[in-house]
Every structure is written in C-alpha cells, then in structure tokens.
Amino acid sequence: MVPEKIKPPVSLSVLVLFGLILLSLQLMSSATQESSQLSAMYSWLLLVNALGSVVLLGLVGANIYSLTRQLKKREAGSRLTTRMVSLFVVLSLVPAAIVFYFSMQFLHQGIDSWFNVEIDKAMEDSLELSQASLDQRMRWHLRQTQQLTDRLQEASESLATLEMENLRELSEASEMTLFSRQGRIIASSSINPGDILPSLPDEHIWLQLRQHAEYVDLAPMREDQLMIRVIVTVKAEEPQYLQALYPVPVRIADLADSVEFAFVRYQEMHFLRDSLKLSFSLALSLVLLMSLLAAIWVAFISIRNIIAPVKELVKGTQAVASGHYDQQLPVIVQDDLGFLVESFNEMTLRIARARDETRLAGLEVENQRAYLETILANLTAGVISFDALYKIRTVNQAAYRIFHIPVSYFIGQTLSDIAHGYAELAEPLKVIQRLLEQADDIWQHRIAFLGQNGRRELLCRGTPLFSQEGRRVGAVVVFDDVTDLMQAQRNAAWGEVARRLAHEIKNPLTPIQLSAERLQHKLADKLAATDADILQRSTRTIVQQVEAMKEMVDDFSEYAKPSKKQTADIDLPGLVQEVLALYAVQSGVKFKVDYEAGLLMIKGDPVSIRQVLHNLIKNALEAIDAKGQIEINLNRLRKNNGNFIEIALYDDGPGIKDEQIEKIFEPYVTTKAKGTGLGLAIVKKIVEEHGGAIWVDTSRKVGAGFIIQLPAI
Template sequence: MAYSKIKLPASASIFILFGFILLSLQLMSSSTQESSELSQMHSWLLVINTLGSITLLALVIVNTYSLVRELNKKAAGSRLTTRMVSLFVLLALAPAAIVFYFSVQFLHQGIDSWFNVEIDRAMDDALELSQSSLTQRMNWHIKQTRQIATQLENKSDTLIALEIGSLWAESGATEIAAFSSQGRVIASSSVNPSDILPHLPDEQIWLQLKQNKEYFAFAPGDSDGMMVRIILPIDRDQNQFLQVLYPVPVRMTDLADSIEFAFIRYQEMTFLRNSLKTSFSLILLLVLLLSLLAAIWVAFISIRNIVAPVKELVKGTKAVAEGDYKQQLPVMSQDDLGFLVESFNQMTKRIARSSDETRAAGLEVENQRAYLETILSNLTAGVISFDASFHIRTANQAAYRILHIPVSHFVSQTLPHLASQHNELAELLEAIQHLLEKADDIWEQRIVFLGPNGRQELLCRGTPLFLQNGNRMGAVVVFDDVTDLIQAQKNAAWGEVARRLAHEIKNPLTPIQLSAERLQHKLAKELEDSSAEFLQRSTRTIVQQVEAMKRMVDDFAEYARPSKKQVERINLIDLIHEMQSLYQPSGITFNSAFASDRVIIEADPVSIRQVLHNLLKNAQEATAAQCQVSIKINKVIKNNAEYAELGIYDNGSGLHTDQIETIFEPYVTTKTKGTGLGLAIVKKIVEEHGGVIWVDTSYNAGAGFVIQLPVFEFGNSQ
C-alpha cells in the first residue's frame, strides 16, 4: 500500500484539520459565556464537537482494525507500525490523562470555592433585610390606607368625590381612587393631572380581591420605579373599594433591585453548581478527546508514511532472500531512509550482477560437466570414480554395459557392499577393492572372472586421486572388456596354426600315403605270406593314420577359415523341432519349454543346424544311460535389443570348474575320441551371428549351455 509523501512538520491538510478543531473548540468554549452571542449556538457546537469526536474515533478504530489485520497477516512493516503507534498513544495519553484529571480537580475546586456558608447567610440576610424594610413600608401604607378608608366609610359617592382630593394630598400617595365592586370609578385623584383614568386593577387583581377582600402588593411603577398598590374595602358590604398607589423611594428601589439581583444570581449559581462542574468537565473531555483522537489519527498517517520505505525494504529484502535480485525500490525521500533505500538498490544491483556472473560460470561448469559426462557415457570403457572412503561417486553407462548392474546401484556404495548384492561379480569387485586400497600409484591389471554371460576378461586401470596437500581424495578405475579381443587374438593365432599345419603337415602326408601304397604294391608279391600280411597290415595302418591326419588338418582348416554364410530368416523353433525329430530315434528324450512358437532370427540355417548338432551330439556322448535334454527359449533384452536365449541342458556328467574357462577353445575335450573342435566351432558360429554362448554354471545336473542370438521377431507368448 503506497502512501503519499508527507511534508513534515505537517501537511497542509493536517494544519487545516487542527485549525478546524481549534476553532470549533474555541467557539464551544466561548459559547459557555452567557454574555456571548455564541451562547445561543452552544448546543449545536456541542453536537458538532461530539460528532467530530465520534468521526475521529471511527477513523482511529478503522486504522487500528486495519493495523491488527496486517499484524495477523504478518504484513511487512506492521509490527514496526504497531510499536510506534503504541508508543505514541502511550506517550500522548499518559500526560493528557494526567492534565485532564488535575484540570477537572482544579475546576471543581474553583467552582466550589465560589460558595460558602457565610456568603449564603449574608445573601439570605440581605434579602430578608430588604424584605423587612419593604414589608415595614407596606404595613405603614396599609395602616394609612385603612385610616383613609375609615374616613370615607358610609359616605355617599358625592361626598367621597369631594373629600378624596384632600385625602390624596394628606397621604402623599401617587394616586388615590374609589370604585365600586363592579369596577365603576367613583372618584380619583392623582399626582399626574393628565391621568384622567386611575390605574384600575386588572383581572388578576380583581380575582385576588374577590378571594381575599383586600389586596396589597408591590408593583412595577411607571418609570422603572416601584410602587405599592393597596386596595381595601370602604364599607363593610364591600360595595366600594379604595385603591391607593404609594411610590417607593428611588434609592430604596435601586437597593432592593441590587440585592435581589445579587441574590438571584447567587441562587442560580448555587443551583447550577453541579451542572457547571459537569458541563465544564464534559467540555474538557471533548477537548481532550478531539485533540487526542486527532493526534492519534494523524500519528497513524504519519507513522505509516515513515514506515512505508521500511515496509518496501522488508519486502525487497524478502524478495532478495527468495532469490529475486532484480528488486529496485522507489526512493520516497532524501532523508536517512531514502539513503538506506538507495544503498539497498545499489546492493541488489551488485548482487544481481554477481549472481548473473555466478550463474554464467555455473552454466559453463555445467556444460563442461555435461560434456565430460557425455564423453564418459559414450566411452566403451567403464569408468567408476571413488571418494576417499572408496564409496562410488560416479559410474558411466559403459560400466553398466560391462558389469550388467544399473548405474544407480553404484552410487554411494562400496565395492564390498556391491559384491554382496551381486555374487557373480564378487571376484572382480573384491579384486578391484584390494587394488584400490593397496595402490599408491597408477596400476593396471587384467582380471578374469565368470560373469553372468560367462567368462569375462577385463583390463583394469586404476588411478588414485590426491589433493594439493597430498591427501587422498579418491580414485578412478577405468576398465574394458577385452574378452572378445583376447578371443579374436586366440582365433587369429589358431588360424595361423591351421594354415601352417595345412602347409607343413598335410603336404608330406600324400607322399607318405603314396609311398606306403607303393611299398605294399611292390613288396607284397615278393614276400612270403606272413611277411606280406604284416606289410599289408602296416601299410594299411599308415594309410589310415595319414587319412586321419588329413581329416584332422581339414577340420582344423575348416575351423580356421572364415565361414561363408547364407543368411536368411528362419524360425528357430522349427529348426529345433527338426533336430529333435532327427535325434529322437537315437534315444534322446527332449523337454521343451518355448516362450513362443515363432522366434525368427536372421542366420545361416546350415550353421545353426551344426551348432545344435554339435551340442546335442556332445550331450548324447556325455550321457551313459538315458539321455535327457531340456531346451528352453526365452526373450531377453540387452542394451535395448531383443535376444532369443536358447538354453540346452543335459543330464550327463557335466563339466569341471577348471574346464569351464577353456571349454570353447580348440582341442579342449573331455572325450576320449574327438578333435576338440566341436564347441570351438559352435562358439565361432554363434559369435559370427552376433550372439554369445556360455556355460550355465548355476546348472549342476549336467552340462548346460546358454546361447543368446539377436532376434528379428519374437512372437507372442504361448
């Protein structure tokens, strides 16, 4: 919420507001004076000031409510505003309340001091004295009037008219008149000759006269003076009345008026004593309320204006804490807070610049890291990095490809822990762990182990990593699967051997065979029968052995020569069924379990048939009694490619552990007869078709071979 800038010491509107309040209070104060013309407006001024107080109170309540809501929402700056407003109210209220209390005390004391018992008594005595004086005069005039009435008693109207003039002159009265009970004037005489008619009693006097039969009272005189009016009956029948008006001396009138005025004023003040106190207290309270509420309201506005930059600063700081460094706050004033806001803006600018630079550097580092990661993940060699305590920190995709363990399993684990989870890798991992712990320099070692896909040979290179202070910070191990490379080298070597054998051995065999046959042909006739028979037996043996040697050399040449495949799409299941029907008559019992009846592979059917033939033949030869062969086909996915996994298990004598590593090498056999090339040829064919073959070491009931071949189409499960 933005507030308009306040121009201290106060804005014009605040001056005007306080001006109005002061004017209103002054008018109200003036109106308390009876003599003031404003006294007629006293009630209105009181109402206006009360309404003003209520309005200001409403404003203060609204502001307080708004502040409490902001406080509940924990809005920026609300706590500071509350603290400042509370402090201001406390500081303003305390002295104002004290001043108000003592003002009321002094006011009440002042009013009370106007009155005391002595003045009360003096006033009463003065009035009583005046009344006594007037009463005495009245009594004397009554007595005088009675004498006149007695003189006129029982006289005719004419006589009364004749005598009344002299009686008036003797009495010293202003006017003397005789009239009948019906109000008819009989005679009159006055000090003023111009008064033709006497001052006859009015209706009210007549009323009292009829009730009391006589009347005497002070009455207002002609010229602001006072007179005594006495009316008495002339005769006993009360048919005639005598009215005499006596003047009251001016001095006496003035004194009496003065005393009466003072007495009345004093009595009035006594009566208004409590009203005065309450009225003045009320006015004081209104003055206090108006001033205080106006001050609190202005305090709300002023404090909010003062706190506004702080509020913006709090918001800005919060935004910076949340990572928004581009915060720029408006500079509302040129004071200390303005300087603070400017400093904040400069700070956020610098932070934003530094943040941009850091982000750019981070981006660069990230790019570099991604680049390195890309390189590492695309390396054919597996790379694993370790921390100082030999926990795996990173591992690339090739490590997974070689070791067949998901990369995520590597991170934060030690090699022994990994080995406990993957028994097939235990040998390798323990060897690497041993080397890591032992080596202080770069090391290289070829490690052979029996992995899940058979025998594997890894070439491992390890590099311990050191900090600048010489402490070990970890190590990096790079390893490559050199199984195929070693195998290729071996195959090449065997090919070379085969060529030399063919050249060095096969060539002399023909002359040997021919020579033996010639010896037989030439000497058979010349020798006697027994010698001839021995010669024939010997030459036949030579020829047979030469033939055997020729066949051996041919087989070996065949193994060493690159094959000429006729690749086509064939259903492996059909091929297996064909081989089963071929071998079933020879006494082999088959147990088949195929995941699908349609497993299409792209292969040379003759070569695959030979693979199956060699394996089944081996099984048959390895089994002494009833030969049972289990054939299983499943689909497996490796490196995002589908493979058909063909398992062939027999119930023969099985393989020794030391034979497993070399069983696929040429001239390795467990049989008394045979060239030892059967499994070597099988492996060669399988690998030529992009597949792998290994001995299933988990199978103990005989020999088990697992072949994985790339599949073109694997039908739905049965």
C-alpha cells in the first residue's frame, strides 16, 4: 500500500494569520516605546490585537466545543485528544505564567525606578539652577540699566536722542528706547538699522511698571530670539521710562529650553506613570494571551493530525468487534503508528480467513445438527439431553406429545423446576431427576402417571455422557409411551387365563348339575325322610354352587371378551341418577349425590360406564352391610392441559387395609369371603379403555373411597 503524503500541521492560512499577529504585536510594542506615536497608533493597534485575541479565542472555543461533542458521543480518539491537549496546555501555561509574573514585576519596578526621589530632586535642581542663572543675568542688566538712567536725568529730549545710541553701545543692548510718562517714544536706538519701530510694552507691562517703577522679564522676540526686557524710571522733571532689550546668549537659551523641556517631559511621564504601567502590562498580557491561544489552536490542529491514525485504528477495532473482519486501514505515516496499522491490517486478514473457515465448519455442524434434529423430531420416543448440572439443553417434539407441557420453555432448568409448576407430574419428574443424579451407568425404569389422555406408562432409559477426558458433561434420557402396549399385553394375558378357566370349568358344570338333579328325582321317594332331607339339602347346595360357578365363569368370559364399545356422549349426572334408582329400595342406605352446575359430559360406552357404577356401588353396599351412607361427587377439572370429569365415590364402611391398596385392582384379588376378585379389575379395565384412571383415595380416615377421572368433552 502506497503511503499518503504527510500533510503539514499548519496550513498557509495559519502561517499568514501568525504573521499578521506578530506584525501587530511588534507595532504595538513600538507604539508603547515611542511616546510621540502613543496617542496616534496605540489605540488602533490595541483594538486590532484585541480583535485578533477574540478571533483566536473563538477558534480555540470552537475546537473545545467540537472536542466536547466528540467526548459526549464517545468518538474514537476523543479522550486521548483531551489528555494530550490538557497536557500541552499545562506544560505551556505554567512556564508562561511564571515568565509573565516576573516580567510584570520587572516592568512595574523598572518604571517605578524612573521616578525615584533622587531623579525628582535632580530635575527640580536643574530647573532651579537654570532659573537662577537667568534671574542673576536679569538683575545684572537691571542694575546696568538703572546706572544708565543717571546720564539721562538732566538731558533734554534732543540730547537724549543723541545719547541713546551711546548708551546702547555702552550697555551692549540690542535695543534701547526712552518713553515719556504717557508712553510716547522720545528716543530709540536699535542694533538693527532696519527696525523702524522699537518693541513696545503691552498694557500689562505698563501696569506693573507704574506699580513697581521698574520691570524686568524674559521676552521672546522674532526669529525665536530670547531677550531680557528691562524698563526703569528716569528721574527728571517729567518722569520718563527707559527700556532696554538685552539678548540672551544662544547657549544659555538652549540650555534653559532643554532643562525646561526635560522637566516638563519628566512631569508628563510622572503624571502618566500608571498609564504607562497599564499600557505595558496590557501589551504584555495581549502578547501572552495571543501566544497561548495561538499555541493551543496549533496544538489542536497538530494533535488532531497526530491522533488521526489512532482514531482510524480505534474505528477499525470497533468494526472488527462488530464482525467486519475484512476492515483495512490506510497507512498514513511510516512510523510506529504506521507499523501498528500494518499489523492491524495483517491481523484482520488472518481473522477474516479464520472466520471463513469457522463459517464453513459451522455450516457443516449446523447441517449435522439439523439432520440430527430432524431425526429426533420424527421419533415417537421423547429425548431430553442435560448438561453437567442436570439442566435441560435440548428436547424433541415427542416429549411435548407425551407430557403435554412446553418443555422447550424450560431450557436451562432442571426437571425439579418443572415439577414445581406441574404438580401432577411432580412424582415422575422427580424420579427421573433422582435417577439422573444417582446413576453412573445406563439405567432403565418404568414410570406411571395420569396424563391428559388418562393413565400413561413410560419406559425411561438414561445414560450419562462423558468427555474424552472422562469427565461427566451431561446425560440423555429417552422415554417411550408403552401404555397401550402394556395394557394390551396385560389384557391379553388375563384374557387368556380367563378364557382357559371359563373353558375348563364350564364344561363339567352342566353334567354335575344334571346329575345332582337326577339323583334328587330318583331317590327322593325311596329314602327315609331323614335321608331324603339330607339328599335334598345336598342336592340344593350342589346346584347353588354350580350356579355360582357359572356366574364366575360368566365373569371370566366377560373379562376375557375384547372391548366392543359403542361410543356416545354420556351425561354423567343423568347416568348416575339412573343407576341409583335401581338401589333406591335398599333399606337403611342413604345416597348423597353432589355435582357442580354445568355440563358434565364424557364420550364412551354407556353400558360399560353403567357397569363401572354398578360394581362400585355394589361393593360399597356389601362393605356397609346395607346400612350407612354412600356419597357420590361429580366435578369438572383441568389437568395436564386437558379437561377431565372426576367421579368420587365414598362409603362409611370399615375401609380398605393399607397392604391391600396396591393390589386392589389386580384380577382374583378380593377382601370378601365370596367373590371372584374380578369386579375392580373389570372396573379398572373399562376406565382405562376410556382413557381414564382410577385409584383409591387414601386421604379419608373413615370408610373407603375411589376416584375416577375420565376425559371430558
């Protein structure tokens, strides 16, 4: 990949802006140093530099705002940019602040040193010395002029005119004029012949002259020449005034002007001392502020360019984290960051290749998994797999068809957790859970429970799963619904027994009965009364027992017959009332029937269901010896996602012994002295043929109770 050219951190516009800023600062510095230009340029330059500071502050503020938004959005590189800019600002601000502090101290102390007491005293002494020198010269010229008045006291006006030239030359005055009391010019003499009129005093001078009789002062003349004007009173008959103009030497005048100008300038500077401090401090502050703002702005631009590869790298890593493994970054610089970017690109290429390989492997695994799931979904046997903690991992559809609960909703839970929500399945699920936890090898167990379609029997087989290291990682349980198979086998076995018994017993019964009746008929008249009575009783006993055995054979035949149900909709409350009507004549027996409002309908064979009720009521009557109460309750309930009709029949007889409860429904098991033991077996067979279940209610403390649950419609 060809690297791109490095872009300069500062563009041409930035350089031009920096040049303008430096020029403006230089001009402002010059303006503060040259007092003659301070009032003319300083304000404008200050305004320009202030505007430049505002522009730089706006640029820095815009960068800070942009960085703040990036931080809120958590953009790549924003925090690193913040740390680097903060570090740069701290590193640049601390030394700049120190230099600024000591510069301000030096500036203020330096300006204050200009106006100390010694300099003030020297400037005042210089001015005083200059003034004293001029005062001495004026007093000397005053005395000189006063001495000249002695020569004019007795002179007439004409003589004074002639004497004026001599007096001027004698005194080395530039001009000498004699005025009358009214201010009229009497005589005048000037070193410059071209002067027609002498220098005339103004009203202010005349006023002072009349008050003090003399006047002396400096008087500026034309061509910037400084003169000493002296006017004294000439004592004569009529008072006169002599004015003399003495030139001040150029050197003395220049020195006096220089001293006066320096003193005035010094006073101005002393007056503007605080303003100077403020001006210099403001200029220095602007220089520092603009330098810092410009440096921070350049830092933002430079750091942004430095962080650019890092931002690209962060975006690339985020893209890789999002799954875009083919992400490639441009190599901007050939340095450590460039090497890092190249390494990143190489890493993404390898990850992309590994992803492709993993995708192909995953597709193969998914195909195998789909193949396996298809097989499991079409199995009639339920299959549930568990992890090492016996939590459900997978389950097929057959498990739902068998248990009639959405087992897939319980992925990640144990069978015990499911048992809490389905109380009717608690016992079988707990048995399977116990076998899972205890068995270390393949196991098999038969479980019975009452499901939606009645009593069901499951054949469960389980096996633990081990890893290649021999560590137990889970288990698999496979269970088949063998209810129909077991029932068919059981019915077939008992039916074969009943058929054989009926065949073997029924054949000799008729000859026995006929032979007994023939003996009674042939010998009754030939025997004595006592023997005839014995013969009659014996014959009657034989006939009765034969009839009993015929009934037993009929029961055997009934049990052995295959089911030929004529299904119809049966109204259980009405059927119960019909059956109870046959037993209403029983003396001493009270029947109590209780059923909830609503339809209590089932689908089945009315004859078979009537036989179930007859057998149960008959057993109850025999148990209570035709004395007591028989209670029948009919209820509708929902169980295992199905609707059932529950028939509960109770008596208040002696009840059933605990050891007989488990075998009470097996054929040829009875608690009565007489009976074949097929009544409850036939009842159980009929109930199960109708998809229901029957069991003994052991919750009652008095009498016996049976509960039948049949699917409702």
